[in-house]
């Protein structure tokens with residue numbers, strides 16, 4: 445699959461030879477190959493540009509060596525692989541399915557994936573060293589927090605590059621991302637582009653997958669931030685414990701110089717008390733996730749959010765350090781979770797060495813910690829209000845619905861599904877969470893990938909119907925006290941679910957379309973179909989207005 449991030453390359457090349465590379469890695473090269481010139485590095489055949497070294501890695505689905513023919517035809521001038529990969533490439537060359545190409549082989553027991561970062565930084569001459577680097581990890585809030593860091597740093601005159609789920613940005617170049625965190629070859633290429641574009645700070649998301657797969661090898665971040673941890677990605681990590689340990693890896697000396705950890709929840713507190721780098725802690729809420737502890741029992745954090753005033757369009761809040769430093773500001777992003785994201789962005793910027801007075805002056809100039817984050821609580825229509833959001837796990841879905849309740853006059857309608865081939869355990873939980881907080885729950889499709897979409901919907905509906913009970917009457921578990929009726933519907937495909945939810949909504953209702961945010965493709969059985977929730981929602985809102993106008997003129 446093409447990663448556009450992997451095709452971003454610096455204009456100025458510093459050619460290396462196969463002989464140089466072999467020497468740097470302590471490997472042997474055939475004398476005839478030693479002078480072959482290499483100008484870049486790619487870990488996917490789809491990312492290869494002429495002159496690249498193709499690093500063929502063993503994966504879970506296949507071995508990258510199987511794609512060497514494609515890589516060489518795209519211009520790869522050399523291959524680095526493991527022992528098995530060497531056999532695959534040699535067989536392909538003998539069979540005539542791959543043109544001849546110099547092959548370097550890592551010694552047995554050395555995984556080329558663990559060398560990818562080192563090789564790529566060597567190729568591009570340590571491009572990350574030119575940047576002040578910010579990394580954000582956590583189940584939810586990474587994208588939002590990186591946008592807010594970008595916003596704050598830009599306000600104090602820094603030139604910021606961004607890497608994350610939505611886009612990869614260097615100066616005027618903006619490309620959609622395929623992965624939240626690109627592989628190490630692509631990442632170092634992007635950093636080299638940023639160096640050329642005179643970017644001086646980087647705000648990037650680091651996923652747990654990336655930490656396990658060595659994608660950020662070759663960078664020691666200046667400041668790493670942790671948002672939160674809750675159920676997601678257990679298809680990959682197996683258990684929450686392993687998921688936590690993968691995230692915790694970012695807070696080790698080989699990955700980051702210092703950290704900022706939100707300690708509202710148990711996972712954050714555990715991280716802060718076990719990390720091996722200097723960390724400051726941040727409390728953004730009362731921290732009562734542990735019923736056995738009161739807020740007063742919990743250790744004081746270095747920074748705390750106080751005096752939150754939640755309004756219809758965002759929140760004002762104050763950030764206080766135990767030494768008395770104070771920042772009073774606001775964010776127009778809705779929900780308590782966005783106060784947490786804004787506070788984390790502020791503390792990360794302060795911890796990078798920016799003086800509170802400088803930041804305060806900048807905040808006055810820009811009017812608060814704001815950024816338009818595509819597909820995150822993005823309003824797309826009014827009367828009924830329609831919001832498109834990326835919540836695709838139980839915690840985010842619950843927080844997104846709850847954030848809209850105070851400003852919803854009528855019913856709160858949520859349209860969502862669950863992703864195929866990902867963490868199946870979260871499906872019924874999402875159904876139950878939605879029923880606990882919304883008035884109308886429309887279960888539809890997300891990205892089914894290779895799974896049967898209707899089976900996925902049934903698994904979500906199991907949780908939703910169990911929570912709603914046989915007569916749809918939910919107890920006081922919801923945001924509103926007392927019993928209330930919840931309607932649970934199954935509508936597919938997704939575009940129809942969005943259209944029907946909006947068509948049947950009343951002017952005073954809110955429709956939350958959750959799960960796909962900025963995404964513009966829906967993957968069904970390996971085929972990408974165009975689908976943008978924002979486009980569908982706007983079209984449905986326009987159609988509803990038309991119908992009403994026709995009705996009135998009758």
Ligand SMILES: CC(=O)N[C@H]1[C@@H](OP(=O)(O)OP(=O)(O)OC[C@H]2O[C@@H](n3ccc(=O)[nH]c3=O)[C@H](O)[C@@H]2O)O[C@H](CO)[C@@H](O)[C@@H]1O[C@H](C)C(=O)N[C@@H](C)C(=O)N[C@H](CCC(=O)O)C(=O)O
Nearest residue numbers: 445487488489501503504505506508511623624625651653
């Ligand atoms: C589980 C996972 O993360 N898998 C990633 C991993 O796959 P893999 O190692 O199993 O690779 P493989 O598919 O067996 O292929 C083996 C090798 O052949 C190469 N190849 C493969 C096909 C081809 O045509 N040409 C080619 O060269 C691949 O680049 C790879 O090096 O390495 C591949 C190459 O970089 C990634 O594309 C792939 O991401 C898959 C597609 C994916 O969906 N990953 C998601 C789950 C992910 O990483 N998500 C996180 C965000 C999570 C969050 O929301 O927080 C992210 O950082 O994006």
Ligand SMILES: Nc1ncnc2c1ncn2[C@@H]1O[C@H](COP(=O)(O)OP(=O)(O)OP(=O)(O)O)[C@@H](O)[C@H]1O
Nearest residue numbers: 583584585586587588609781820833834835840844
């Ligand atoms: N701090 C937070 N805590 C809980 N939920 C949040 C938080 N911030 C955002 N969310 C919810 O999670 C969704 C995803 O937010 P965001 O894209 O910022 O997170 P992310 O960590 O980058 O997600 P992903 O890794 O899936 O790309 C939002 O649409 C919102 O519903």
